[in-house]
Amino acid sequence: MAGFWLVLIGGLLTFFLGVFVWVFIQHLLTIEIPSTLKHPVKLWILHLIFQYLITLGTILEKLRICSMPAILQFFQDLIIIKKKVPNVIVTDTRFGTVPVRLFRPKEVSSKPRRGIIFYHGGGAVCGSLDFYHGLGNVLAHETDSVVLLVGYRKLPDHHHPVVYLDCLNASIHFLKNLQTYGVDPSRVVISGESIGGWTVATVTQALVSQAILPQIRAQVLITPGLQGINFQLPSHQQKQNVPLLTRDLVITFVCRYLSIDLSWKNAIVTGAFVPLDTWKKYSKWLSSDNIPKRFKSKKFHPEFLGPFSETAYLETKHVFDVNISPLLADDKIIAQLPDTFLVSCEHDVLRDDALLYKKRLEDQGVPVSWYHAEDGFHGCISLFDKQPFSFPCSMNVLNAVISYIKDV
Template sequence: MRSSCVLLTALVALAAYYIYIPLPSSVSDPWKLMLLDATFRSAQQVSNLIHYLGLSHHLLALNFIIISFGKKSAWSSAQVKVTDTDFDGVEVRVFEGSAKPEVPLKRSVVYIHGGGWALASAKIRYYDELCKAMAEELNAVIVSIEYRLVPKVYFPEQIHDVIRATKYFLQPEVLHKYSVDPGRIGVSGDSAGGNLAAALGQQFNQDANLKNKLKVQALIYPVLQALDFNTPSYQQNVNTPILPRYVMVKYWVDYFNGNYDFVQAMIVNNHTSLDVEEAAALRAHLNWTSLLPASITKNYKPVMQTTGNTRIVQEIPQLLDARSAPLIADQEVLQHLPKTYILTCEHDVLRDDGIMYAKRLESAGVEVTLDHFEDGFHGCMIFTSWPTNFSVGIRTRNSYIKWLDQNL
């Protein structure tokens, strides 16, 4: 009996040690976030073991675990019709709000899910519930794109998928089929999906052949650049769940099918050091000392190496491509973008990407709403139902849908 109690006590202590991480007092539902983070870390460690044993790629294994716990079939209700189909060969899930005789044409949002370009799906519970809520509350048609993921494809194939599906949807006959108003269409996405949505917006902005233009873009804690991994938010939130800096840098390397040997050098900005000529012209586009307010920069100092590793951008030139890093696009590209909503969270390495993009867009004359949540963390907007229901998740979703309702 005594040995059983000792063993149980030891197991409880080990579990508490594994789950507990120090978090700021301002973060939403800290203990629930610790449990969520511990669950995700456990899934990552299992997938890494599977990779080590040579059974599968770690990202395929991790995505299998994520989808296994959350995949939902295309179930319709009286309020929302849900259909799985494809647009020009790209899988999509379409959510149609109930028809109203007084509103013959509906507005629409093309939604792009997050997951580091490698994880999640339009068909898992979190995104299914989000898009159903959008379709019902906005009485809209939501097109959720099931783009191909790393490691099956790499940059820029994900961008090609979302552009191809969106162009197909914008055809007059397709809009007519879904009773969509061609003048009330927006694009949106979270995290890596926000990156793809921003890239799509910039690409469409430069396409003279497109007759139907996007009315709005809504970016949820978007990842927008890979040149500086030492912005104040990267320094402040280096080990914060759900997305520590090291993991974000690895997602970038995976997206480009790059070499993991570069990760540590990139973390200290050796890939954009002063001796890397290719990066010199782009540094001004993300000079956070001028783009961020003093309330954000605080006492943080820029990390600018004099000499670094010039091999990195030579072997991964995609790092300096505005299609992968929309924040570094030229001002001429930004000035004709549509009205923009950017949601950022305090406890997120990507916070400053969103704030800097908002500043650059405003400087280019674009109307921008920056919606910041002091108790938010990366990914919070999709966590609104039990057992992963966070108060900030519900508030961010409500604020996001309210903006769409008022501006789309």
């Protein structure tokens, strides 16, 4: 019996080590660490761990043992250390089926406070109330605001439009009960990071038509992905292999969340699923022509759509819905949006989505403030309290967001 267990343990160790060696070799050859990034070794190690868990989860998924998102969520929960902030009261509750966490400054205020609704990142695969707990604490304490952190449902059990609907419904419930939480109806900010930034755009656009609700004072979009159509933008070409989020991983997460078979990834990258007349209609908003020249390297090649595939279009056409690609919203909706703060990172594959939205908003007269982290990468803000994997850009982005919100 002891021999059986020794063989089993030895086999498992060999399997885990083999996966690690494969991931290490694969990414040693393909990953690109920009020379201007600070602490490149630390970022490389973090990326290697992330990719190892994704690869391990994918293998276990194919073996029908457990899903890749479940593996990421399990290990994410292992590293979380929730720190208490003595000046902030934290309350867990639910708005219907949606778990939320409220952060309120302990000090009594003589007047209603600012309200911040925050949607966390993670690509609908990872991220959680606990992982972003530190961010909620800091936002509440530093801006003297009531913060609502929304714990929307995720993969593997929940697909589109669950993230959007959970965040929309939680936000509407909060807006209808601002007095209960001591929030000034004229000072509500909707904010989010990564897929949370995408949700900010979709929810804020939806709230434009809700005349009976308090108007949103400002929206804060941190490194958002805002469209699923053009993956040949300069940042997609130049940063496609930069940690922590590669272009391949973006498309993988998009396909999983939108229930698109991964066999269509190449058609999505090349644009073969986009009808020519559709591209002519939307290129005025999605084309790389809208990206400032300084963000285009000499190696950049303008968009070239692959041979059109009707089958690919039929399988993926829901990406043209404004609730998936909010960059495609009508001008009349864009023009009604509140003051906006956009955060982009130079070394982020999604950088240009923020730049495209910036131009759309400015073209319609929406006041826009913009912070660009020259040494930033995707997801850096979520690491500000995750020692030893915090970076200077993590605090720089966080401080920029805090500074903007305090002025609202």
